[in-house]
Amino acid sequence: MTTYRYKALIAYDGTQFAGFQIQSTARTIQGELETALSKLAKGEKIRVHGAGRTDAGVHAREQVIHFDFPFYIEPAGMQKALNALTTSEVVLNHIELTDEQFHSRFQAKGKMYRYTVDNNRFRDPFLRHFSSHHRYPMAVEPVEEALRYFLGTHDFTSFASTHGETAHNRRTIYQASVEVNEAKKEWVFTFVGNGFLYNMIRIIMGTLLEVADGRRPASDIPLILEAKDREAAGKTAAPEGLCMERVYYDENDIPGS
Numbered sequence: 001m002t003t004y005r006y007k008a009l010i011a012y013d014g015t016q017f018a019g020f021q022i023q024s025t026a027r028t029i030q031g032e033l034e035t036a037l038s039k040l041a042k043g044e045k046i047r048v049h050g051a052g053r054t055d056a057g058v059h060a061r062e063q064v065i066h067f068d069f070p071f072y073i074e075p076a077g078m079q080k081a082l083n084a085l086t087t088s089e090v091v092l093n094h095i096e097l098t099d100e101q102f103h104s105r106f107q108a109k110g111k112m113y114r115y116t117v118d119n120n121r122f123r124d125p126f127l128r129h130f131s132s133h134h135r136y137p138m139a140v141e142p143v144e145e146a147l148r149y150f151l152g153t154h155d156f157t158s159f160a161s162t163h164g165e166t167a168h169n170r171r172t173i174y175q176a177s178v179e180v181n182e183a184k185k186e187w188v189f190t191f192v193g194n195g196f197l198y199n200m201i202r203i204i205m206g207t208l209l210e211v212a213d214g215r216r217p218a219s220d221i222p223l224i225l226e227a228k229d230r231e232a233a234g235k236t237a238a239p240e241g242l243c244m245e246r247v248y249y250d251e252n253d254i255p256g257s
Contacts, residue, residue, distance in 0.1 A: 003068040006078060007098040012090045014059045015129045015240065021053045029054075029090060033065070036085035040078075041070055051104045051247040052111060055199070057239035059130065062093075064247045066104045110174070110194050110248040110257065115205050115241045117187040131186070132205070132241030138187065138212035140180055146211045147176040147189075149221035150204065157228040159204050160197035161236070169228075171195050174256035187212075190245075192255050199236050207234035 010033075018026035022034065030048050037046035051064040073081070079095040086092075116131040118124050123133040153172040160169055175192035189208070191201055207224065210216045216234075224232045248254045 001070070003070055003100075004072050005066060005068050005098050005100050005102060006075065006095055007064065007066045007102060007104065008079075008082075008095040009093045010063050010065055010090060011061050011093055012059060012063065013129065014054060014057050016089065017056065019054055019056045019058070020050050020060075020063070029060075029063075032086055032090055033067075033082070036082050037067060037069070039085055040073070040081055044070055049104050051108050052196075052244060054242075054244055055202075055239050058242045058244070059240075060244040062246045063244055064104045064108070066098065066102060068100075104247075107249055108195075108247050109251045110192060110254040111196065112175075112190065112192045112245040112248075112255070113196065113201050114243050114245050115189040115191070115201060115237070116243070117189070117205075117209070117241060119185040119187055127186075129240055130243070132238040134209055134213070136213040138209075139214070140178065140212075142214075142218040143178055143208055143212050146208055146218035146221050147178060149218070149225070150176045150191075154225050155228055156197055156200055156225070158224045158230060158233045159200050159207070160230065161199035161203070162230055163198060169197060171197065171200070174254055194254075194257075201242060202237045202239065203230075203233050203235075205237035205241070209237065210234045 012029055018028050020029045022028050022030040033048045034046055046067055048065050048067045054060055075095045079092050082092050118127050118131040118133045119138050121135050150173045155170050157169040171193055173193045178187055178189045180187050211218050251257055
C-alpha cells in the first residue's frame with residue numbers, strides 16, 4: 001500500500017501535557033497529533049514519531065516529527081487541517097513531503113535546548129509557565145566556569161535519571177553557555193549536543209543553580225562527572241524552564257561542532 005511520509009516542525013506549550021510520548025491515561029503531544037491525524041485519515045490509526053520525548057511541562061519551539069499518511073494531501077492543506085484540529089497549545093509551523101527513509105529521531109545529529117531561570121525575589125506570574133523560579137542571589141562567574149567543564153565528550157551517568165534506558169551514557173556537548181538579563185533578572189542557558197540523556201539538562205541545571213548561589217564550587221563538576229553516580233549531582237530542576245529549540249540533521253549546522 002502506498003503511503004506518503006510527511007516531516008513537520010512543531011512548537012508547543014507543554015504546560016498542560018504529560019510530555020510528548022503517548023500515554024493511555026494522560027494528555028500528550030503525540031496523542032493530540034495522532035488523534036487529529038486519525039480524523040483526517042477517516043479513522044485509520046496514524047503513528048507520529050518525534051525527534052525527542054520531552055517530559056511533562058517541557059516546551060518545544062522546533063520539535064521535528066514525521067508520520068506516514070495513507071493518501072496524498074498537499075502539505076499546505078495538511079498543515080492547515082492539523083492546526084485546525086489541535087488546540088492553540090500546539091502549532092505546526094512547517095510541513096513537507098519527505099523521503100520514506102527519513103526518520104526524525106534516528107537521523108538527528110544534534111539538538112539545542114534552552115533553560116530559563118527567573119531570578120527575581122518573587123516569581124513573575126507572566127513567566128511562571130516558561131521559566132524556573134530561583135529567588136536566591138546568583139553569581140555568573142562561577143556558573144560560566146562550571147559550564148566550561150561540560151564541554152566535550154563525557155560519561156554523563158551522574159547527570160542522568162536512573163530511569164533512563166540507553167546503551168551508554170557518553171554524550172558530546174558542543175555549547176554550554178548562559179546569558180543574563182540583569183534588568184529582568186532572567187538567566188537563559190543554552191545547551192547544544194549530539195544527544196541528551198533522560199533528565200540530563202534538568203539535572204545539570206539543578207547542579208548549576210547550586211553553583212550559582214554558592215552551595216557548591218564550580219570545581220565540583222569534574223568530580224561529579226568522574227563519580228558516575230546520580231547521587232553526586234544536584235536535584236532535578238523544574239521542567240517548565242526547559243524548551244527544545246532546534247534539531248539538527250546536518251553535522252555542519254551544529255554550533256560549536
